[in-house]
Amino acid sequence: MPSSHLRHPHPLPSIAHTKPPAANDDRHAMALVCPDKFRGSATATQVSRRLADGLRSGGYTGDIMCMPVADGGEGTIDCFVAAGFATAEATVTGPLGAQVTARIATRDRIAVIESAQASGLDLVTATPDNARRATSRGVGELIKYALDLGFRDITVGVGGTASTDGGVGLLQALGAHFLDRTGHPIPGGGAGLLQLHHVDMTGLDARLPDARITVATDVTNPLTGHDGAARIFAPQKGAENSDVTLLDAGIEHFARTMVPRVLTAAAERPGAGAGGGIGYALIGACGATRVSGADAILDLLHLDEHMSRAHLVITGEGALDESSLAGKAPTAVAHRAKSHGTTTVAVVGRCSLVEKDWRTAGFADVYELAALAGSLEASMRRTSELLIEAGRSIALNHR
Known part of the structure; x- marks a missing residue:
């Protein structure tokens, strides 16, 4: 970074610094701070606040708007709360059967559900037994709760779940019955799916076709x-190789058993495997439409409207890597900012992308906390102070 840009004795180095283009003459100086969470060290709301603190301490004099974002996983409800949505609470079935309190976000006629609130991996210990037993029932109970409140436009964020049950638990909560050869309900969780013999969807909530x-x-x-x-996600939930084989066989058997009632093509639809099969249950049995999580949430937050008034956008996440390029929140933010002609910088815990890739994704700069702290572990311990330092350096480099 050219020394002429440094006005602070300990600036946070970006991976590469490029002087941003001048803002449009009719665009008021405003920084839009819209990061995702830094998993394990800071929520998206905390990240945005610390970055804003750093901007101010670095001498930024324009307006600062904090708008935490998400892509459908953990933290989705928090970002809507930060944007002024109301919340409603329900007591639902957690991933292992115990009751948990979960929130939904609401505004006007829209309800937003975060699957991780009811069936989140953060609610359990990732062990083989828990990976086999975890259920999505609580997610279905949240959908039923939203329907009971009168909502018919419902967005379900699917990510960060503990379950791999094909969405059977969700459908059970909405009135479907899944029975073994003796006519008894199959055990909860993915391990019980191989016992499935008969599916009865006649009791499925009658309000779903109108939602x-x-x-x-x-x-x-x-x-x-x-x-x-x-095979892709169960190991993250504690499943060992034998468990993965069992769970995959179970949800495949479930899908085959559903053939007379649900189009077989639904199992192959993009996103059917989301949330351990929650996507399949919603798309196949409930008539849901799958969209990019980040784009759906950015639309609901009206991010483009705010972005059109900003001359600088700051986003970020814990890790900027190949998976980020597949539509995660920060790259979705950068793509939209580019369409507005707005400079976007990213602040991340670590970055494994080469410069060509993150520039192509739309970032003018990437600030990596692990590089400053000396290691990822050290940066996770000092996330708050490093985020402030990042904001300070951005203020100095992107006036």
């Missing part, structure tokens, strides 16, 4: 197979 349900997810995996829900 507009949107599945918001940043993954496009199918339900089963090499790239399916079990």
Whole structure:
């Protein structure tokens, strides 16, 4: 970084610094701060506040608007709360059967559900037994709760779940029955799916056909197979190789058993494997539409409207890597900012992308906390202070 740009004794180095283009003459000086969470060290709201603190301490004199973002996983409800949405609470079934309190966000006629609030991996310990037992029932209970409140436009953020049950638990909560050969309900969780013999969908909530349900997810995996829900995501939930095989076989058996009632093509639809199969249950049985999680959330937050008034956008996440390029929140933000002619910089815990890739994604600068702290572990311990330092350096480099 050229020394002429440094006005602070300890500036945070970006991976590469490029002087931004001048803002449009009719655009008021405003920085829009819209990061995702830094998993394990800071929520998106905390990240945005610390970056704003750093901008101010670095001498930034324009307006600063903080708008935390998400892509459908953990933290989705928090970003809507920060944007002024109301919330409603419900007691629902957690991933292992115990009751948990979960929130939904509401505004006008829209309800937003975060699957991780009811069936989140953060609610359990990632063990093989828990990976086999975890259920999505609580997500279905949240959908029923939203319907009970009168909402018919429902967005379900699908990510960060503990379950790999094909969405059976969700459908059970909405009135479907999944029975074994003796006519008894199958056990909860993905491990019980191989016992499935009979499906009865006649009791499925009659309000669903009149509802507009949107599945918001940043993954496009199918339900089963090499790239399916079990093989790709169950190991993150504690499943070992034998568990992965069992879970994949179970949800494949479930999909085959559903053939008379649900189009078989639904299992291959992009996003069917999201949330351990929650995507499949919603798309196949509830008539839901799958969209990019980040784009759906940015639309609901009216981000473009605010972005059109900004001359600088600051976004970020814990790790900027190949998966980020598949539509995660920061790259979705950068893409939209580019269409507005607005400079975008990213602040991340670590970056494994080469400069060509992150520039192509739309970032003028990338500030990496791990590089300043000396290691990712050290940066996670000092996230708050490093975010302030990042904001300070951005203020100095992008006036």
